[in-house]
Amino acid sequence: MQPSRFNIISRLNDSRDFFVVNLLSGQADLLSEEEVIFLERNFEKAPTEFLEKGYLADPAREMQQYHLRYIDFIEKRDQEEVQVFFVPTYQCNFACSYCYQSEYSAPPENLSPEIVDAFFSFLHTRLRGRKKYITLFGGEPFLNGKSYKASLAYFFEKCAENSLELAVVTNGYHLDQYFDLLSQVKVREIQVTLDGPEQIHDRRRPRKGGRHSFKKIVENVDQCLALGYSINLRAVIDRENMAELPALARFAIEKGWTGLPNFKTQLGRNYELHYCQDARNRLYSRVELYQELYRLIKDHPEILEFHKPAFSVAKFLSENGSLPDPLFDSCPACKSEWALDYSGNVYSCTATVGKPGEELGTFFPELKLNETAISAWQERDSLHIDKCAECSLQLACGGGCGSVAKNRHGHLLAPDCRPVKELLEMGLDLYFGK
Template sequence: MRTSSYVIYVDLPTNREEMLLIHGYTGAFDRVSRRVSGFLRRNEAGHVPKPLHGDWSDHDAGFPETEPPDAETVARLRERGYLTDLSVEAEERFLVENLDRWHLARAMSAPQFIFMPTYDCNLRCGYCFQDGMRTDGSRRHLLATMGRDVVDRIFAAMPRIEALHGVNPDRRPVRSIGFFGGEPLLARCRDTIAHIIKRAKAEGDNSFWAVTNATELDAYADLLGPEGISVLQITLDGPEAEHDRRRIYPDGTGSFARIARNLHLALERGAQVQVRVNVDRGNLADLPAVARTILREGWDESPAFSAYAAVIHPSSTAIEPTTTLSTWDLRKELERMRAEDADMRVFTLPDARMQQNLHNILLNRLNPAPFMKSAFCSAHDKMYIFDAFADIYACWERTGDAKIRIGSISPEGAITSNGPMLKQWRTRSAASNPVCARCRYVLHCGGGCAVLAEAKHGRFFGNHCDAFGQRFRASAAGAYTALLSGQDLTQARAAVCDQ
């Protein structure tokens, strides 16, 4: 008998006598004494992560072993999965085999559809991963706008895609339809977007959302709100001066003023607005000024408004890795800023949703399984992205190249799959590489972003951790502390994309 390889130890900053144990795949949550946690750590076969607070003094080689827990406690630890008779290799096989079956089962749910009406964009942001499409003359043909005929082909294919996911056409759930680019809400795309919404509404209930720079959002005023495009992610990369240095038009002029006007418009029309600030070491210190801008504009007074910061990842050669932060670094900086500056309350902290979910599990004794992940994101099971050429992609960061599409749609609406690419994207699960399969956080992390893993390791099936272990344990400790104090955690909205 040994300690399971998937035990997560959460040290509690306000309680030095006890710890929270979480089992990575059984979903068990238990508060135990340090004596019990020490017993489990001493029986681990491999490396034990460092604590967030202090050190594991009871795990040092020179620390005298205490008596093991009594038989009843040992039996309880075995029942909850913390102790196992499986070898390290057998336990890993058990997890992988079950996770693969679970991943296939979860793919049999309603797909998510995203339209990319154009790869073109009216801004020239320095960190844009699509910049080559607009600077490389040989790729300018990609900047066309989707025509109505292509929209109709896509809608003809949608029921066929839904059938592949087991969706009953007589009981079709609300379709999730998103808009991404390029810049999807350019004024010249207005006819395309209106046609998509009209076609979608003619076929049933839908929810519409968009990731937009909002510079030409006023062209869509009548399409915004609960009955139209109801959720918008809009980027502000600093207070006006800093934003206008980073998010610029081709002639070098800034975009802040137009975005601010259109952000007011979106809220007035009843759309939910998520402001995202893309952060690196160069604009981190500007976040309090962004917070004051939000307060001065009065955006935070709307219940439909939220704001969050996300790190810029070194996913292209245009981004110098030394200028970037991890999400854990950003979280610690934001916590420090919030402690020093009350205005920073307008920002939702990174991992707020994760902490909220953990709090709900503890408070309401929920089954943790629905909160676990068989893969990092929907690119690996049910996301379909359509571009202006009726090509289909799995991930919006890997588009614009027919060699990497997962399929295409004929003029009659028939689907031709690109088998190798489809298999590559849809078989990447939380445990499809050995590093993740051995990780105690695997079902909470999902294996990390494939694009960022490939950028870092050169392998699509590599791992991208982004300090997830520290972030998860800090979130679990925060959730437990909130539970003890009776704190009602603010309901954090799910970001359109927080990568």
């Protein structure tokens, strides 16, 4: 018997307690220092419980179990619902200070019915037999202007005709102009971004020409919630607005949003995706962002009422009393996620959509796909990335983001490491610490 290669052992932040998390056996425990020594160095004398829980294992049997769980994972993933993003335009009425798409060309065009028909035909052919839903993405999909909106109306008609649910990622400014179209389809969720309370939000996410956007977005969120739409409020965080998070949390609490069943939140890390940002020094690394968030939550626990960060698997464990299934792959690109745009191009996901050189083929004027490039995305998982296959964090991390890995290393079969241990140190302390 040996210590399992999937044990993640470390010490809780601000505590004398240690923890072990093992995603393969599905077990987790708080440990004393003495028990850690049993696990790491003196395992012949370890209690039998450690063997039962898979913290100690026969390496050959453990690898057998690992391969069986991998097969399960792939089977489940092949049955998963597919999220298909559609970009009706790359134009936007906002001038966000950190937009990664601001250098993409955005010719002013209305969406043609031929493109819409070809998009739905792609869903019926390429994704035949898969459960799926559509997410409108941009640019900004809800622009002002009669002829643009009229061109989008046909898209909504086709969603309804095909009984496909629709989600929308919008800056929220012209949402009220689209309630009539939204009422024709089954809306899964509307994602809107607020980067903080009014002053900071308006500085980071002004309309083009520098005009404010906060008040109008808040009104639209109120209306959506009253109409029963599910709102996913996103805040994009960096060093400029992190300190404002408690104020944003209090704002949402005072509005009564956080008590509603159709309101949820997400925090996005502002990060450098494809090209230099105007103020790169305001970006956090993943671990820095969570360290700052952890400190802020300790001082302002009301943040948790607004948003409960995942801290790797810590939140899942605290809410479910068990660990999630092993994560062999954290990148859904070309597996359960695709992104297509109004020009007829096909991409792997939202990170690559619209980026020159990342096209995987076309769905209009003809369906022509680069199957070799698509296979490369589909084959990417933590088993096929050398560094990941040997990593003890593998089943919590899943190999990270394919697009980030490719930008950094020049190819897809490269890791995009998640600071799993540090996240667990903080998250287990927040959610289980005394």
